Ligand SMILES: CC/C=C\C/C=C\C/C=C\C/C=C\C/C=C\C/C=C/C(=O)SCCNC(=O)CCNC(=O)[C@H](O)C(C)(C)COP(=O)(O)OP(=O)(O)OC[C@H]1O[C@@H](n2cnc3c(N)ncnc32)[C@H](O)[C@@H]1OP(=O)(O)O
């Protein structure tokens with residue numbers, strides 16, 4: 377018999393003014409997609425051995441990893457078996473697009489995540505047809521487990537500064553991989569330490585002493601039978617982190633490690649047997665895997681943020697605290713407008729990121745199809761947009777997840793709420809796949825170029841077209857959506873123009889272009905991410921805003937119910953559908969090993985002699 381649902385949550389659900397299932401269907405891409413997702417979740421989550429006997433937080437660092445590998449093999453097998461052979465690729469993609477199934481199994485991400493998130497995309501995007509056929513067969517069947525090894529101890533952002541070398545030896549038709557310094561060691565790749573046995577390595581190619589730029593190589597680094605590191609390979613784990621502690625991030629050093637010529641992924645650039653180098657049509661095509669993952673991250677942020685606000689809004693409907701009016705009893709904390717302000721932006725942002733992710737994915741698919749036909753025209757715009765949206769969505773999601781945590785008071789600080797772990801997952805994305813400041817500066821680079829083109833009368837790409845609108849600075853905008861958008865476009869234009877004026881001022885003062893860029897870089901980042909509107913209009917918008925909060929209030933629980941996260945995926949004492957918060961907090965607390973006995977052994981060993989002055 378299912379447990380009794382909290383009365384306040386029942387009331388909230390009765391108050392809701394819209395059809396929750398309809399919104400769920402919309403988010404999934406239709407009623408059938410909702411059904412497919414639920415069917416997949418039912419199948420996979422009914423698999424034995426997927427969940428923890430002891431809560432992960434009470435395991436050691438090593439036990440956490442070993443437990444995660446145990447679950448990863450069960451999970452991956454269950455996912456494979458749950459695949460419906462009659463489903464189209466698109467239906468399968470839709471069923472997983474919104475599902476955070478892995479979050480029900482791994483609070484801190486899977487040791488296989490890089491295999492699926494980067495190793496396979498790198499093969500698909502960087503291998504020639506013959507290589508793709510061979511490696512995809514092995515990788516898709518998990519005969520091998522891979523990762524993506526680009527970052528080094530000494531370099532993450534500056535890819536052209538990577539020190540790992542790949543020197544072509546025409547006599548043996550091999551590449552010699554070498555880490556000339558400690559800072560050249562690959563450092564950070566997920567699964568690298570003890571899980572994977574292959575990786576795509578980004579290394580500096582040299583032929584006859586000449587630099588041929590950064591190229592991708594598929595490298596085996598562990599024996600497939602014994603899992604021992606191969607000769608000339610130094611491997612290890614980089615240590616405990618804020619989060620991602622079951623992702624097994626590692627380090628790898630090469631000592632004159634030889635690989636066959638056909639291990640360089642040769643879709644874009646090629647090395648012939650005699651050492652002839654055939655250059656890529658665009659050297660940045662090698663960076664394609666990063667563009668792909670940045671696109672995926674935007675959708676991932678939408679889902680993770682939705683999970684956090686679901687937990688916080690349901691808890692805020694159950695938690696009663698303080699006194700809003702004398703003798704009126706303790707109100708639900710969701711009735712405080714400050715609480716609504718903290719949480720409703722998170723609901724709206726998750727929807728905004730979902731729609732943005734869909735738009736960006738379509739743009740990525742179009743540009744990738746064009747690249748296949750040799751048309752690179754829209755690659756720069758895709759790069760700029762992917763950089764901006766990855767940076768903005770990860771920054772905003774980190775802020776909003778942390779705000780969801782602090783809006784739940786002390787209970788939000790409990791690991792059993794799962795809000796700290798969700799924060800650990802999303803805040804990592806501000807750094808990986810391109811540190812956010814660096815990516816915003818990439819976008820700024822495109823904005824400055826676009827404004828210069830606009831000022832010389834050239835046509836701009838659709839996403840930059842606001843820079844060619846001669847919008848009057850005395851524009852008055854109203855509270856309509858159109859008016860607000862016009863206002864934001866006007867201010868965004870002003871930010872880019874101001875940054876450019878600043879750079880020109882520095883150049884006139886005698887600085888070189890690079891120093892002028894650096895001196896203006898704070899403004900350049902603001903131009904890429906930040907748009908604010910002038911003081912006078914904030915008051916007008918503020919009234920509208922507070923009015924909107926009131927309109928959302930009766931529907932808040934319905935809006936998060938529509939995300940349709942089952943309890944196992946929320947994995948939270950505060951966010952369960954039935955709202956039995958206090959019973960769950962106690963149930964989880966009693967699982968602490970410290971509660972197995974009333975007096976801990978440290979009393980007799982340390983406390984008692986200490987208090988009796990015997991230590
Ligand atoms: C479970 C997780 C929970 C929540 C998260 C949800 C979803 C996540 C989904 C998947 C992830 C899950 C698991 C994986 C977790 C972690 C994996 C992490 C992997 C990594 O971090 S891999 C390493 C990533 N590293 C980087 O991104 C490095 C960033 N640096 C760069 O990109 C370049 O160095 C930089 C900054 C662009 C500068 O390079 P460079 O100096 O050479 O370029 P310039 O600035 O001079 O520009 C030259 C020219 O080239 C253009 N350009 C640059 N980059 C690109 C590109 N990628 N594509 C196209 N064009 C590019 C640039 O615009 C210039 O053009 P111009 O001269 O102006 O015409």
Ligand SMILES: Cc1cc2nc3c(=O)[nH]c(=O)nc-3n(C[C@H](O)[C@H](O)[C@H](O)COP(=O)(O)OP(=O)(O)OC[C@H]3O[C@@H](n4cnc5c(N)ncnc54)[C@H](O)[C@@H]3O)c2cc1C
Nearest residue numbers: 524525526527531532533564565566804807808809811813
């Ligand atoms: C959880 C996690 C997982 C990861 N997984 C992988 C993986 O699987 N594979 C992989 O290859 N890498 C991985 N990484 C590494 C990640 O890609 C790098 O950390 C990232 O690219 C940043 O590089 P860095 O750490 O060397 O920082 P740096 O590049 O040294 O940056 C440090 C600071 O300097 C600033 N800075 C640097 N350059 C500039 C500039 N030009 N202008 C202005 N400011 C600048 C940055 O903004 C930042 O604040 C992972 C990282 C994390 C945190």
